[in-house]
Amino acid sequence: xxxxxxxxxxxxxxxxxxxxxxxxxxxxxxxxxxxxxxxxxxxxxxxxxxxxxxxxxxxxxxxxxxxxxxxxxxxxxxxxxxxxxxxxxxxxxxxxxxxxxxxxxxxxxxxxxxxxxxxxxxxxxxxxx
Amino acid sequence: xxxxxxxxxxxxxxxxxxxxxxxxxxxxxxxxxxxxxxxxxxxxxxxxxxxxxxxxxxxxxxxxxxxxxxxxxxxxxxxxxxxxxxxxxxxxxxxxxxxxxxxxxxxxxxxxxxxxxxxxxxxxxxxxxxxxxxxxxxxxxxxxxxxxxxxxxxxxxxxxxxxxxxxxxxxxxxxxxxxxxxxxxxxxxxxxxxxxxxxxxxxxxxxxxxxxxxxxxxxxxxxxxxxxxxxxxxxxxxxxxxxxxxxxxxxxxxxxxxxxxxxxxxxxxxxxxxxxxxxxxxxxxxxxxxxxxxxxxxxxxxxxxxxxxxxxxxxxxxxxxxxxxxxxxxxxxxxxxxxxxxxxxxxxxxxxxxxxxxxxxxxxxxxxxxxxxxxxxxxxxx
Numbered sequence: 001x002x003x004x005x006x007x008x009x010x011x012x013x014x015x016x017x018x019x020x021x022x023x024x025x026x027x028x029x030x031x032x033x034x035x036x037x038x039x040x041x042x043x044x045x046x047x048x049x050x051x052x053x054x055x056x057x058x059x060x061x062x063x064x065x066x067x068x069x070x071x072x073x074x075x076x077x078x079x080x081x082x083x084x085x086x087x088x089x090x091x092x093x094x095x096x097x098x099x100x101x102x103x104x105x106x107x108x109x110x111x112x113x114x115x116x117x118x119x120x121x122x123x124x125x126x127x128x129x
Numbered sequence: 130x131x132x133x134x135x136x137x138x139x140x141x142x143x144x145x146x147x148x149x150x151x152x153x154x155x156x157x158x159x160x161x162x163x164x165x166x167x168x169x170x171x172x173x174x175x176x177x178x179x180x181x182x183x184x185x186x187x188x189x190x191x192x193x194x195x196x197x198x199x200x201x202x203x204x205x206x207x208x209x210x211x212x213x214x215x216x217x218x219x220x221x222x223x224x225x226x227x228x229x230x231x232x233x234x235x236x237x238x239x240x241x242x243x244x245x246x247x248x249x250x251x252x253x254x255x256x257x258x259x260x261x262x263x264x265x266x267x268x269x270x271x272x273x274x275x276x277x278x279x280x281x282x283x284x285x286x287x288x289x290x291x292x293x294x295x296x297x298x299x300x301x302x303x304x305x306x307x308x309x310x311x312x313x314x315x316x317x318x319x320x321x322x323x324x325x326x327x328x329x330x331x332x333x334x335x336x337x338x339x340x341x342x343x344x345x346x347x348x349x350x351x352x353x354x355x356x357x358x359x360x361x362x363x364x365x366x367x368x369x370x371x372x373x374x375x376x377x378x379x380x381x382x383x384x385x386x387x388x389x390x391x392x393x394x395x396x397x398x399x400x401x402x403x404x405x406x407x408x409x410x411x412x413x414x415x416x417x418x419x420x421x422x423x424x425x426x427x428x429x430x431x432x433x434x435x436x437x438x439x440x441x442x443x444x445x446x447x448x449x450x451x452x453x454x455x456x457x458x459x460x461x462x463x464x465x466x467x468x469x470x471x472x473x474x475x476x477x478x479x480x481x482x483x484x485x486x487x488x489x490x491x492x493x494x495x496x497x498x499x500x501x502x503x504x505x506x507x508x509x510x511x
Contacts, residue, residue: 010259030260030372056281056379058273059326060265065247067265072323075266077274077374085374089265100281111263123263 004119014123017048017106019084027083050106051129052080057090057098066112074098078126080106088126097128105129130227134351134358135508137166137344138470143458144308146338151185151241152197158340158463159198159237166344167354172231173204175221177214177238178462181207183251185241194237211255211497212411214238215341215465216504220366222345232350237342238463248336252461255498257372269333271373271499272412273325278379279414280327283429287327291318292436293413294331294455300441301452303482306467308337308458332413337458341466343473348511357477362490363396363507365389373499380429382415382500385422389494392505393424398490400424403507405447405475405485407468409496410454416440419494420448423505442485450475450483465495469506476510 012018012031019029024038029048034041057076060067067073074090076098088106090098104126111123139161141154149157155176163169174195182188195205210217215238222236242248253262256271279285295318301307313331321329351358369384370376376383393399400423408423410416420431425446426439434440440448451457451471454464472491474480480488489510496503 030257036370036375055374056274056278058266058270058277058328059323060267060270061323061325062249062267062269063265064249064253064262064267070265073265075264075270075274075325077379085372087261087264087266087372087374100277111265121263125264 007119007121015108017050017124019046019048019082021046021082025083029084029086046082048080048082048084048106050080052078052104054078054098054100054102054104056100059095076104076126078104088124090126090128093128103129131229132348133223133226133345133361134348135343135361135469135473136346136351136354136358137162137168138473139165140306140341140467140470141339142306143337143339143460145243147243149338151181151187151190151239152193154241154338154340155194155237155239156197158342159194159235162235162342162344163198168233168344170233171200171203171235172233173225174200174235174237175218176205176207177209177218177465178207178240179209179211179214180251180254181241183254184245210502212409212461213465213495213497213502213504214462215467216469216493216495216506217366217465219343219466219469219506220364220504223361223364226345226347232346234345235342236345236466237340238466239340240460240462241338242336242460243338255501260372267325269328269412270325272414273328274373275379275418276327276414279417282380283432285417285432287319288315289432289436290332290413290417291315293410293416294318296435296441297410297449297453298456300450300483301456304452304457307452307456308335309456310452328412334411334454334459337460339458339460339463339467341463341470343466343469358511359473359476360509360511361506362509363392363398364505365391365395366504367391368502369500371498371501376500380418382418382422382496382503384500384503385419385494385496388503388505389423392507396507398507402490403446403492404488404490405450406492406494407451407471408448408494410449411459411496415496416448416453419496423492423494447485450480450485465504468493468495469508472508476508
């Protein structure tokens, strides 16, 4: 899994929160070619402000192996102020403050490492504001 | 299209089958189904498996399984739709028989989960790898977020949600094929180890080895093979977003409703006509939401209805008489086929202590991922 090209192509959304806004108003962080609801192919490229609101959340106690040192940790589904939906880890917080309706801001963080000598992976996480 | 019936069924016991490889399990289920149907030669077959490669490092299993059930030479294809792979295999076989392309077609499912070290990594491949798994969410974590949203919106309590696995274990205690055929208490559920809040271990279906197979043929020929053919009266399949966050409402699973609406329309029945249902309770909250999508209970009402005994014997509808995925076990690719086998046993009147009285029409609902796919079958005794 040491091939860097598979990460290179993810840099836009992972590091810079590059998203798309379709003319229907639909906003997506995952690159799409067609709005799944309206069928529109017309969009503009935007950057997410990074601020949003928690729609739901959980505390992960049993993680996948790559995240085992971090458990337990909160995960939330958020909607950014532009309307993009994403799933994020919520960090630097008291778990009891992670709740539906809480405001968050996306920050740049290390996500994981691929074994002892593998590539370090970065991306977005969220802090409470 | 021709009408299609099920004339044979076969499955392994579900559990930790250390002595059986993936091909041993499939051979046992497939050969039992062939014997149960009283046939010797298939026209073709379909094998549902989510991830034989990651679990056992064996791909190309459609060919392996045809060979090991004595059918070398026939066409065989593997189909995959994560946890709904088994029922997609049945749908594929249905289409072949209905179209007239084949007469005697086997649909099977199999998963060998206990051979893998990190099974949670395999299951996470059914979620969105880049936008869910990468950020650290697990499969239970996705359903946990559905539970959080549902409990917040509808006021379902943790104690009420616990009644789903308690009921399913009560049903499964009478299933000799079940992985965990015993009852569990409220205390056991509420104090089980935390997996992903608010879900605990007893809300989660287990890691299971197992295989299941059914034989389909044209309805007009079914009486050549059996006195009790079971007609597939309706079926529907649907897709949904791969990522949970793309669901417009986190308390709904649209693919289940889409698949159900198609199956009800084809069968010409309504939810009130269904005597029992096998639904995809991979997590406790999944049974609650799917029971609503299938139309058995109103929005926000299924959790409390199940807790009040409306989904067991003597209630409105018996849901998961087999014990469901929680008690019977969830060998991913085999689950959809095993649900159909439970429905066939119920409709044949062969379900023993689990028998639903006067069962005439049964429904099965199988689901992939966090709602990325769903398949519904409606079966009828004729």
